Amino acid sequence: MGKVQQANKLKCFHCGDSISGASIPFDAKEFCCAGCKGVYELLSKNNLCDYYSLDENPGLSLKNPVSKVKFNYLEDDQIQRQLLQYRDDKISRITFHMPTMHCSSCIWLLESLYKLEKGVSHSRVDFLKKQLSVTFDHHLCSLRKLVELLSSLGYEPSLNMNDLEGKKKQGNNRKLLYQVGVAGFGFGNIMLISFPEYFGLDSFSHASFSRLFGFLNMALAVPIFLYSAQDYFVSAYKSIRKGIINIDFPLALGILVMFVRSSYEVISHTGIGFFDTLAGLVFFLLIGKWVQQRTFDTLSFERDYKSYFPVAVSVVRNEEETTLPVNQLKIGDRILIRNNEIIPADSILLQGDAKIDFSFVTGENDPIEKVLGEIIYAGGRQIGGTIELEVCKTVSQSYLTQLWNSEHFAKEKVSSIESFQSVVSRYFTVALLLIAFGSAAFWLWFDPSKSMQAFTAVLIIACPCALALSSPFALGNSLRMFGRGKFYLKGPDVVEKMAKVNHMVFDKTGTITQASESAIHFEGATLDNFQLLAIKTLCENSVHPLSKRILGYLQLPKSEKLPLENYLEIPGKGIQALVDGYQVKLGSWEFIHPGKDAQQELLATRVYIAFEGTTSGCFIFNHSYRAGLKEVIHQLGSNRKMSLLSGDNDSERIRLQEFFPEATQMLFTMSPSEKMLYIHNLRESGEKVVMIGDGLNDAGALKVADLGISVTENTAHFSPGSDVIMDASVFEKLGSFFAYAKDTVKVIHMSFFISLMYNIGGLSFAVQGTLSPIVAAILMPISSISVIVFTTVATYLFARKNNIFSKESL
């Protein structure tokens, strides 16, 4: 064991993987594989070794090189036209999505691409979006050559069906930035011009100044009123037409009244107006909007099968291989699928050894073997050699993709959970209007000259600026805290939903079980060294995933081997051979004991071993549950109902019962649509449901639930219809995340209270008809800023309390 560990310390200079077995020395450096060495050679030849000095072992492992045929389709003119953003007779431009980009060295190398390839004139990285845009001369370097170069460096761009469908929308928040800019410009200048007024300097300045200042303020406020604030008017108008009152209604009303009254005062020379308050209000509101909008660019929450399926596939026609865009596949087409490629449509296996990894569909990581003539569903990934298939359903009609044609995917997700802000703003608006009309009526009775003043003053001072800011800032901030804890929310409204759900539905495989490391142990007689070696020799001859795992479990040195004869592998059963003259069999119960009654498969997969016909024992592969599962369930289950849905049989029921509370409903052998229906029924019965799942088979359930959380080992993976993408490594914190969501809502409540206090204070001036512009100008920013500071600090402290993120990540 000591020896092994020592060897492990040797790291590949390029990718940093520990080198097992013989290393490949080159240039006084050690490499783990020829691929890594190749990249180093290429870079050092082109004087690009800075790559290695920027970050330690920055490279990407090239142990599984990409086959060159894979990119044949990039020669196709139609596909090229769809992928390229721009093309003239000399220059092309394309933007790649590159999930493997991970460090500053990557940025440097990808932006130095022109040094490696003459045809590239310019390349630029957007690290947060993991995008690379390249401008290149397609006469010197074809698109295919470019993609091959990138792949050979380890940066394989992900090209998928989504890229073919329309160009990505871009810069949708630019308008907001312009609005913020205009409002900020107006706010600053109006404050400056209003300064003399605040200090009462008016008395010794000319009257002409105050008139000029008034008109200047008005001029500056016009673009704010017409451009920066326009979204509030639109939103208020829309909500009224729908018969709802949202927070934007009192805001829009306040802004409108402020502008009209101030303009009247300035034009009629009766005062200086509230333009400073108006500008500040709009400016702060827009800042709040901007804070809320900044979410996670890198993650896509609505990724469907299109972003997973390849752009094109190899088709055999008239004994010739051509490439065809996936969406043009027709029934009866013969397609070739190579190692690691995805089957794009339901098809029948015609030739080759099919070992299909359906992990993306089911979350189950063991490849499934298929025999000739069997139907293979779309979405599986072939592991091993090339296979030939005949398409029996088009891409859009395939089993998986049909999920998207179901009605639940067609409509926007509607949630029964209403945000606190929209509830409050309804009451708030009614109360506000009552007070405004009430004070107007009161003054009409006593002193009609003050009536209009009091009415407008109420609407101005009670304009719920601080109220409108507390939600965006609290939610936006907690969104970032969650993000630091590797728990990525789709939008701010998700936090409130998290706080309110009362029924949790878990998927089993891949969600609460760990896909990567099923625990293995051996049961039976102690094996001696010779026997261990014999098993190892036998397993080495098989590519079956279970053999691979037994090899990993045994951890014997690579060099030792025994002579092997008569090797035989029976798919789905086991393997056998004469090892050093001894008969060794490894496989299922039926394989070892033909004819005897099958022992009951209990909780786990078993692989039996027999020497010369006598069984020595078996390897047991347990599905291991995620670390902290018990604590998480305990924490969450105390005041919520629970359900467990699984596509597997109920062999694990007993073990699972140890983890879940007694009342938990456990349903096994559920199909994707049954899961969806189950959630749908729960919601119909009034429950607020959160679905925690993974993989495509949960997609429907994630979509119909009030809240869908997808657990994934790789955040760049597939995650359709989910509201939250959660890194599997933080599964044990799930309980804290929900607790933090509740705390965030508490913070919102508190800040609503604070802003209400300010409003009531201001209103007491307003109803008396004595509101001066200076009081409004002071009250508005103070209330806004104190709410911003309070929510920011409080959400941070609660995040610390709940241990949302580790301190190192600060």
Add this chain to the structure above:
Amino acid sequence: MKIMFLLIGCSLVLALGFLGLFIWSVRSGQMEDDYTPSVRILFDDKPLAEEPVETQKK
């Protein structure tokens, strides 16, 4: 005090200039990616070694 009119005019022109700069920066995409430039600025550009090779060829 007449000078005030000129000063206010100047300050507004200046502020409008800044607003213009801001709009230009948004338009040219500087607000799209606020992370990568912070890394990019740390890269040293070494003189290219290819140049002497080329002169040798000549």
